[in-house]
Amino acid sequence: MTTINTLTLTRPDDWHLHLRDGEALKAVLPDSARQFARAMIMPNLRPPVVNTAMAMAYRQRILAALPSDLKFEPLMTLYLTDNTSAAEIKQAVASGVVHGVKVYPAGATTNSDSGVTDLAHCKLALAEMEKLGLPLLVHAEVTDAQVDVFDRERVFIERHMLPLLKDYPALKLVFEHITTKDAADFVQQSPSNVAATITAHHLLMNRNAMFVGGIQPHHYCLPILKREEHRLALLRAATSGQAKFFLGTDSAPHAKHTKEAACGCAGMYTAYSAMELYAEAFDAVNALDKLEGFASFYGADFYGLPRNTDRIQLRRESWNVPTHLPFDEGSLIPLRAGQAVAWKMQRL
Ligand code: NCD
Ligand code: ZN
Numbered sequence: 001m002t003t004i005n006t007l008t009l010t011r012p013d014d015w016h017l018h019l020r021d022g023e024a025l026k027a028v029l030p031d032s033a034r035q036f037a038r039a040m041i042m043p044n045l046r047p048p049v050v051n052t053a054m055a056m057a058y059r060q061r062i063l064a065a066l067p068s069d070l071k072f073e074p075l076m077t078l079y080l081t082d083n084t085s086a087a088e089i090k091q092a093v094a095s096g097v098v099h100g101v102k103v104y105p106a107g108a109t110t111n112s113d114s115g116v117t118d119l120a121h122c123k124l125a126l127a128e129m130e131k132l133g134l135p136l137l138v139h140a141e142v143t144d145a146q147v148d149v150f151d152r153e154r155v156f157i158e159r160h161m162l163p164l165l166k167d168y169p170a171l172k173l174v175f176e177h178i179t180t181k182d183a184a185d186f187v188q189q190s191p192s193n194v195a196a197t198i199t200a201h202h203l204l205m206n207r208n209a210m211f212v213g214g215i216q217p218h219h220y221c222l223p224i225l226k227r228e229e230h231r232l233a234l235l236r237a238a239t240s241g242q243a244k245f246f247l248g249t250d251s252a253p254h255a256k257h258t259k260e261a262a263c264g265c266a267g268m269y270t271a272y273s274a275m276e277l278y279a280e281a282f283d284a285v286n287a288l289d290k291l292e293g294f295a296s297f298y299g300a301d302f303y304g305l306p307r308n309t310d311r312i313q314l315r316r317e318s319w320n321v322p323t324h325l326p327f328d329e330g331s332l333i334p335l336r337a338g339q340a341v342a343w344k345m346q347r348l
Contacts (some may be wrong), residue, residue: 002157004288007318008348009182010329011308012275014039014177014294015153016137016197018267019062019074024328026065028253031271033072035345037308040137040248041074041181042103044111048079052091055098060344061300075099075303076272077137081114089128098302100135101125105156107143107223110252110266119160126168135172135303139163140183150207153204154182155224161186165194177250179223181233187244188237194324195302197248198238198294201268201335206231217259221252237323238294239287246299247272255330272334273321279314279343317344 004291009298017032017039019025032039035205041062045051049058055074055076059295062074078084078092080103103122104115109261129136141152142159164178165173175187175196187196207225210216219225233322252267270277282291323338 003316004283006296007279007291009292009314010296011037011312012247012346013037013309014249014251014271014274015174015246015299015303016040016042016250017271018044018252020253020328021058021061021189022328023338025062026271026334027325027327028251028271029062029065029072030067031069032251032274033070034347036072038075039075039304040100041076043079044104046111048081048111048114049077050079050081050084051088052078052095052098055092056095059097060166063075064098068333070325075305077102079104079114079140080116080122080125080136084125086124086128088106089125089132089134093132093134097135099305100137102130102137102139102176102303103280104139105141107141108139108141110254112143114170119164126164126171130168130171132250132306133172135174137174139177140175146307149224150226153178158180158188163266165190170280174302176249177223178234178237179226179313180230181324184233184237184245188242192244195244195246195298196237197250197299198234198245198272199248199250199278200274200281201225202231202234202239204277216267216338217261217264218335220264220266222269223324229277235281235285239282239285239290240291241293241294243298243301246302247278247292247295248299253327253332256324256333257304257330257338263341268335269325269332270335272325273341275312275314275338275345276343277335279345280288280341283342302303313348314343315346316342318342319344332345
């Protein structure tokens with residue numbers, strides 16, 4: 001097999017990104033905008049982005065924070081609550097700036113306390129989304145304290161995904177940041193209105209990474225890293241060339257002192273070198289030829305948006321990720337801090 005040393009791709013998009021707000025937004029936005037043309041912006045701010053007016057205002061703050069030499073289109077999402085109305089969904093679609101609605105089971109992850117307590121409360125909103133083709137983006141973990149943290153995604157499939165698809169068979173649904181073989185199989189076996197995003201960190205690491213040489217708070221995220229067999233299943237899905245699996249970094253910045261704490265926050269900051277990390281993961285299984293579809297085509301196709309036309313280049317070249325980055329208060333530790341990444345990206 002010949003070794004590939006450079007790879008030219010259509011400019012990619014990130015279909016799952018946390019940009020935060022204020023000074024934090026200013027600090028992280030250029031990292032994503034250097035690589036990605038567009039990103040699906042998660043709505044878990046405090047307070048959460050629950051209506052179109054808030055989404056439009058947040059979009060303006062993102063555009064205002066964008067350095068003038070970068071082009072980037074934020075695709076907005078609403079945060080589903082027990083009270084989201086059908087009228088709100090209609091308005092979201094009519095706005096042209098809202099491209100999805102995110103469901104966080106209440107208490108599942110960072111800033112999810114206003115999340116949905118029971119999907120039965122969201123019938124009118126979900127029916128309207130099904131009718132208008134507005135995708136539902138699902139954080140698919142049960143919050144039941146009886147369920148082992150490593151099983152929460154699998155149990156969500158039985159308890160919530162199957163009933164959801166039975167009740168709303170035409171609903172466009174993205175199973176966000178899948179982390180298990182169970183989720184990959186479920187998505188693969190579902191009809192074409194069901195897709196999934198996959199992060200770089202779940203392709204590169206298994207749960208051992210949280211405990212090498214001591215506890216590693218920067219490898220703690222939700223859904224939590226899983227066993228090696230699950231990582232391998234995700235790699236197979238991502239490199240399968242199937243249009244249902246596409247890139248979503250779930251890059252989720254938290255200041256260093258809030259992660260290196262007695263009760264540390266969940267989330268990894270991968271945006272700094274996201275495309276390089278994905279290239280490493282695909283290269284490791286000789287599937288670089290599948291990266292462009294996953295990173296640049298299938299997400300846009302699923303959301304009914306045009307593919308990008310500009311290009312980026314990835315070169316096989318080892319470089320070291322900075323040990324820390326400036327952030328809101330204190331600093332931000334990127335994934336691979338102070339360590340080598342095997343690929344280097346350039347915009348063309
Ligand atoms: C995310 C965050 O920090 O906003 N954290 C994470 O671990 N991925 C929330 C989320 O997507 O679960
Ligand atoms: Zn997320």
